[in-house]
Amino acid sequence: MVALLALDMGGAARDLARNVAAAVAHDAVVLTVRNLSTLGAGEVAEIRRAFEPELRTGGATEVRLTISENLTQFLLVAEIHRGGEREVLLESWPRTASPSRTGPKGAAAEVRLVKRLLWEQAQPILDVAVLDDGILVLDGERVLLAHGADQQSVPIPALHPWPRDMRGRLAVNPPTFTAWLPGTVCRGSVAAPISIDCRESQEPWPLAPGAQAALTPVRNYFEGRVEIAAWGAREVPAFYAAAPAGDAWIFAGVEGRAHIYTRDWEPSGSIEQWGSDVAGVETPCGPRILATRPASLAEPDAIQPYELIDGAAQPAGAALEFAGPITALWSAGNSATAVSRDLETGRYAAFSLAPACGS
Amino acid sequence: MRPSAWLPLAVLSACAVCGAATRPHYGGTLRVEMRAAPATLDTATPDAAPLASLVFEPLVRLDASGAPHPCLAISWQHDATAKRWQFNLRPGVKFHDGFALVPAAVVASLRSVLAGAVIGAAGDTITIRAERPGPGLLLELAHNGLVFARDAEGALVGTGPFRLASWEPGRRATLAASADYWGGRAFVDAIELQMGRGLREQLVDLEIGKTDIAELGPAELRRAAEHGRAVWSSAPLHLIALVFAPGHAADPRLREALALSIDRAAMHSVLLQKQGEITAALLPQWLSGYAFAFPTAPDPARARGLTAELPASARVLALSYDPAIPAGRAICERVAVNARDAGLTVQVAPQNAKADLNLVEVRLPSLNAVRALVDIGPSIGLEALQPVGPTPEALYESERRLLEDFRAIPLFQLPDLYGAAGRVHVFQPPAITRMGDWRFENIWLSGAAP
Numbered sequence: 001m002v003a004l005l006a007l008d009m010g011g012a013a014r015d016l017a018r019n020v021a022a023a024v025a026h027d028a029v030v031l032t033v034r035n036l037s038t039l040g041a042g043e044v045a046e047i048r049r050a051f052e053p054e055l056r057t058g059g060a061t062e063v064r065l066t067i068s069e070n071l072t073q074f075l076l077v078a079e080i081h082r083g084g085e086r087e088v089l090l091e092s093w094p095r096t097a098s099p100s101r102t103g104p105k106g107a108a109a110e111v112r113l114v115k116r117l118l119w120e121q122a123q124p125i126l127d128v129a130v131l132d133d134g135i136l137v138l139d140g141e142r143v144l145l146a147h148g149a150d151q152q153s154v155p156i157p158a159l160h161p162w163p164r165d166m167r168g169r170l171a172v173n174p175p176t177f178t179a180w181l182p183g184t185v186c187r188g189s190v191a192a193p194i195s196i197d198c199r200e201s202q203e204p205w206p207l208a209p210g211a212q213a214a215l216t217p218v219r220n221y222f223e224g225r226v227e228i229a230a231w232g233a234r235e236v237p238a239f240y241a242a243a244p245a246g247d248a249w250i251f252a253g254v255e256g257r258a259h260i261y262t263r264d265w266e267p268s269g270s271i272e273q274w275g276s277d278v279a280g281v282e283t284p285c286g287p288r289i290l291a292t293r294p295a296s297l298a299e300p301d302a303i304q305p306y307e308l309i310d311g312a313a314q315p316a317g318a319a320l321e322f323a324g325p326i327t328a329l330w331s332a333g334n335s336a337t338a339v340s341r342d343l344e345t346g347r348y349a350a351f352s353l354a355p356a357c358g359s
Numbered sequence: 360m361r362p363s364a365w366l367p368l369a370v371l372s373a374c375a376v377c378g379a380a381t382r383p384h385y386g387g388t389l390r391v392e393m394r395a396a397p398a399t400l401d402t403a404t405p406d407a408a409p410l411a412s413l414v415f416e417p418l419v420r421l422d423a424s425g426a427p428h429p430c431l432a433i434s435w436q437h438d439a440t441a442k443r444w445q446f447n448l449r450p451g452v453k454f455h456d457g458f459a460l461v462p463a464a465v466v467a468s469l470r471s472v473l474a475g476a477v478i479g480a481a482g483d484t485i486t487i488r489a490e491r492p493g494p495g496l497l498l499e500l501a502h503n504g505l506v507f508a509r510d511a512e513g514a515l516v517g518t519g520p521f522r523l524a525s526w527e528p529g530r531r532a533t534l535a536a537s538a539d540y541w542g543g544r545a546f547v548d549a550i551e552l553q554m555g556r557g558l559r560e561q562l563v564d565l566e567i568g569k570t571d572i573a574e575l576g577p578a579e580l581r582r583a584a585e586h587g588r589a590v591w592s593s594a595p596l597h598l599i600a601l602v603f604a605p606g607h608a609a610d611p612r613l614r615e616a617l618a619l620s621i622d623r624a625a626m627h628s629v630l631l632q633k634q635g636e637i638t639a640a641l642l643p644q645w646l647s648g649y650a651f652a653f654p655t656a657p658d659p660a661r662a663r664g665l666t667a668e669l670p671a672s673a674r675v676l677a678l679s680y681d682p683a684i685p686a687g688r689a690i691c692e693r694v695a696v697n698a699r700d701a702g703l704t705v706q707v708a709p710q711n712a713k714a715d716l717n718l719v720e721v722r723l724p725s726l727n728a729v730r731a732l733v734d735i736g737p738s739i740g741l742e743a744l745q746p747v748g749p750t751p752e753a754l755y756e757s758e759r760r761l762l763e764d765f766r767a768i769p770l771f772q773l774p775d776l777y778g779a780a781g782r783v784h785v786f787q788p789p790a791i792t793r794m795g796d797w798r799f800e801n802i803w804l805s806g807a808a809p
Contacts, residue, residue: 036644036651070648070728071425072494075751077652088652088759090752094494158451164543164786164800165383218544219385240382254384256805276381294381297786 008093009043009074013050016076016091020063021054023080023087028059037069047076069095112305112317113290113353118337119146120349125339126168127330128350129177136190137350138170138179143186145194154196159184165220169205169330180205183217207242208280208331211249221254234265243280243289243331245308250289252278258291260311271313275301277329279336283355288316290336290353292326301326303338305355320353383786383803389547391572391799392564394683396529396555401515402505403471405722409775410552412796413534414455415505415517418446418465418485419497421726423793427497431460431506431518432485435497442492446485452541455522456510468506473499491729493749498726502794520545520800529554536800546786546803558685562778571783571804575776576685577634583778591779593795595635595643595772598721599684601694602739602767607715613673613703614765616665617694617716619658620701623770626693630686635773641735641758643772645793646728649755653762653769662701675704679714685773691718726794728754736761782806 020029031051035044044067051065062081069075073092080087118128123139134147140162144153160183169180175191185203188196204212205222210229213222216238223238228249237259239251245260248268252258258271258278275292288305291313295301302319303326327348328339336353397407402415418432432446452460462480469478475490489496507515516522520542521534532552536545553570561573566586575583575590584590601617608614623637636644639653666674678694680687688709695705708714724734729749737743741761748754761767775795782805790798 066651068644068648068651070646070751071421071498071726073648073751075648077649079652086654088649088755090649090652090755092648092751161451161539161541162543164546166543218538220382221385254382256381292381296784297383298788 009039009047010050012074012076012091012093013047014054016065016078016089017051017054019089019091020051020078020080023089024055024061024063024082026056027061027082028056029061029063030059031055031057031063031065033065033067035067037067037074039067039069039074043067071095112356113303113320114356115320115338116352116354118350118352120347122347124166124327124341125348125350126166126181126328127170127179127339128337129170129172130352131172131174131190134190136170136172136177138168138181140166140168140181143170143177143179143188143194143196145190152192152194154188154194156181156184156186156196157198159198159200161218163218163220167215167220167328171206180215182215182219208244209333211242211244213242226251231263231265236261236265240276241278241329243278243291244287245280245289245313246287248308248311250278250280250308250313252276252291256294258313260308260313269311274313275326277326279329279331281305281331281336281353281355282334288355289313290329290338292329293319295325297325298343300324300343301340303329303336303353317355323349383546383784384805385544385546385548385803387547387804387806388549388551389572389783389799389802389804390551390553390570392553392556392561392570392574394556394558394561394574398528400523400526400532402468402507405724408722409795409797410532411505411517412519412792413521413550413799414519414523415507415515416519417502417504417506418500421498421501421793423789425793427501431465440492441494441496442489444487444489444496446487448483448485449541450483452518453539454508454510454518455516455537456508458508460506460518464508465506468508469500469504472503491749495727495729495749498728499730502726521550524549540800542800545800547799550799565778565780568780571780572799573778575778577631577773577776578686579778580632580634580776587781588778589781589783591777591789591791592634593775593791594645594793595774596723596795597635597773597775598638598641598643598719598723598735598769599690599771599773600641600719600721600739600767600769601678601716602719602741603716603765604714605740608676610669610673611764612665612668613676614768616662616669616701617676617698617703617705618765618768619662619665620697620703621694621768621770622657622697623655626690627771630689630693631771631773634776635771638769638772639762640769641761641767642728642732642754643723646723646726646731647754647758648751650772652755653759657697659701666702674702675706676716677706677708677711677714678716678718679711680707680709680718681720682709684718684720687718687720690770694718723794732758732761739767741767 064079066077076091078089119137126138129136137144142153142155171178175189179186185201186196186198202214204214206212213226216223221238221240226236227233238254241252243250249261258274260269262268275294277292279290290303292301302321304319305317306313307316322340324341324343330337339350395406397404419427420430433449435446437444465485466478466480477488479486510516520540522537524533524535526532534550558576562579564570565573627637637655639655640650644650680691691707698705725731733744784803786801
């Protein structure tokens with residue numbers, strides 16, 4: 001058993017080739033190879049090469065070699081057909097981790113939004129903050145500080161179970177930073193070595209400059225009191241995200257519609273065809289709202305700029321396509337931060353979205 | 360025949376909910392119907408297995424490619440022989456009655472599952488000395504190693520995303536979302552489950568909006584998809600086979616003639632809508648890796664030759680089937696047609712206790728191929744296997760010996776199939792795992808109010 005576990009593909013192929021040669025008594029054979037496994041063309045060619053020195057070709061005996069796999073092993077199965085007889089020989093070797101797949105990234109879009117990749121990783125990114133000489137990355141397990149190739153991270157203690165649709169917000173005022181997570185707030189320093197101190201808290205999160213609200217514990221939405229600097233505080237129905245839009249605010253409600261509120265907190269309309277993430281950005285040509293589309297989490301999403309004109313949201317530029325669903329979208333003042341999960345690779349990428357007005 | 364051949368259907372299913380909106384909603388009650396009618400929600404009750412996976416959890420889980428991932432254990436390691444294993448428990452996990460998950464509960468749960476293994480606890484770690492070396496232990500734990508405890512009333516409690524709120528044996532059950540589930544509260548508030556519903560009843564209920572998730576038979580799959588329902592599939596898990604009753608059809612030529620007469624491909628294409636896979640093996644291809652090496656093609660000429668050697672009185676067989684087997688009657692009638700072409704007379708009747716052979720359905724009992732083969736044989740009346748080596752080579756040889764006398768004639772490996780209503784969305788697929796477990800904590804309902 002131990003010896004077999006130590007066997008590799010080359011060893012298995014050579015062993016089986018020798019066994020097949022012995023079984024056919026070194027008669028000439030017709031060898032066919034098929035691949036039912038996840039091994040690639042290179043490995044298949046290598047296996048075939050292992051058989052060539054052992055077998056003479058051109059005879060009547062048929063050797064059908066199948067490359068297969070199960071949950072833990074790769075298999076080589078040789079079916080030998082000679083006359084009316086059939087014999088099956090097998091060899092196997094353990095599977096290792098699947099090679100990582102790489103796929104196409106989101107195509108560059110000819111839109112007013114300029115997309116710049118900030119960070120990429122396997123764990124879901126909740127938010128990022130760009131520093132003068134690096135980047136701070138928040139996920140559900142840690143805060144990571146990267147200066148080029150130099151990386152430091154501090155774990156976030158699990159003070160209680162996180163919601164399944166995890167969300168988080170990050171704000172930096174060097175050398176300090178604050179990370180908001182569901183029911184938790186963490187404060188720390190980016191001065192080396194990076195440090196963090198977390199506690200359970202219902203402290204409100206910054207939605208956009210000058211606005212904050214509390215995320216409902218163990219859920220994925222905001223509920224209750226919203227505080228907007230110039231407007232005061234008010235109770236609003238549950239929402240996923242909020243964005244300033246000039247003299248109005250837009251709240252992406254949990255029931256699937258985005259609601260427009262005016263300064264007197266009166267709802268002045270709703271928008272049906274947006275997704276659940278919105279963010280406001282200041283541009284040289286005025287405030288714009290960035291909104292995801294109502295895509296499912298199994299398909300690529302896009303972010304489109306809008307402008308609120310006469311109480312209605314009008315497209316203000318082409319949609320920027322992503323390679324997967326948008327899992328986070330936050331306002332960063334003059335720009336926005338978007339996180340997308342690549343449907344090909346499964347990895348998460350954080351982008352800065354800078355509006356290039358008029359270009 | 361590729362190990363991942365079940366995936367295209369899963370991908371198709373994912374697209375069936377495309378166009379739905381946005382971040383997942385909390386709230387609502389998910390209505391589910393199922394064919395099985397288990398009397399108890401017991402980790403050892405095969406009928407209750409998908410349901411139990413909502414309430415109870417294992418130390419490790421497998422992803423779609425079969426790779427193990429942490430569940431109640433956050434890490435594990437083994438010695439050089441892969442026989443001694445150590446699992447580190449996830450901190451902060453609680454049973455539904457509020458008590459913390461402790462190593463002693465894990466040890467007690469696993470003792471009934473890992474016969475022959477030596478299980479112990481030290482601090483927050485579980486140590487297991489497996490009966491056999493190799494990765495089979497992880498597979499065994501992932502499928503059968505559900506962890507449970509007993510509450511003050513003696514009822515089983517788990518650590519999963521749902522807790523049992525009410526239970527009417529064999530009829531209906533209600534599960535409530537566990538608010539402090541370590542993996543994050545489920546999106547739906549509750550699951551209402553109706554048990555013992557026939558496949559046709561379930562399809563009708565799905566179509567009229569009376570249920571959100573219904574099991575589908577292969578014949579109902581196309582109809583459900585045409586009506587815009589999302590369709591989910593597990594890997595092939597159900598062996599459909601003909602098995603001769605002990606003491607019947609004693610002449611091996613008769614059994615071989617019947618086996619060689621059967622045209623599985625035609626049945627698979629027409630009766631089973633190409634779901635699952637054709638097989639002449641007991642274990643599915645994705646689990647063994649060698650199922651294709653058991654020939655499935657009919658050989659009518661040889662079948663007729665064998666029949667001709669039999670006396671006329673020995674050319675008649677009574678075939679029985681369980682009406683609950685999807686397409687069971689149609690498969691048997693087709694077997695009879697094929698047999699007639701080989702000179703045999705097969706008389707088909709449901710639930711005939713005196714039949715010479717039966718059409719049976721066996722759910723794959725384990726992800727560990729060795730244990731699965733050891734368990735399947737006796738469950739369909741074949742002789743018990745001698746200890747089986749863990750290598751595919753040894754396993755193939757054992758399976759070949761089990762089948763060489765044609766007392767069992769495997770026909771198909773079928774998946775679990777489900778249809779989902781339009782308001783059902785999946786946050787992180789799959790909602791149905793490769794092994795058919797329900798991951799309904801990932802489901803959310805459009806229109807639900809938090």
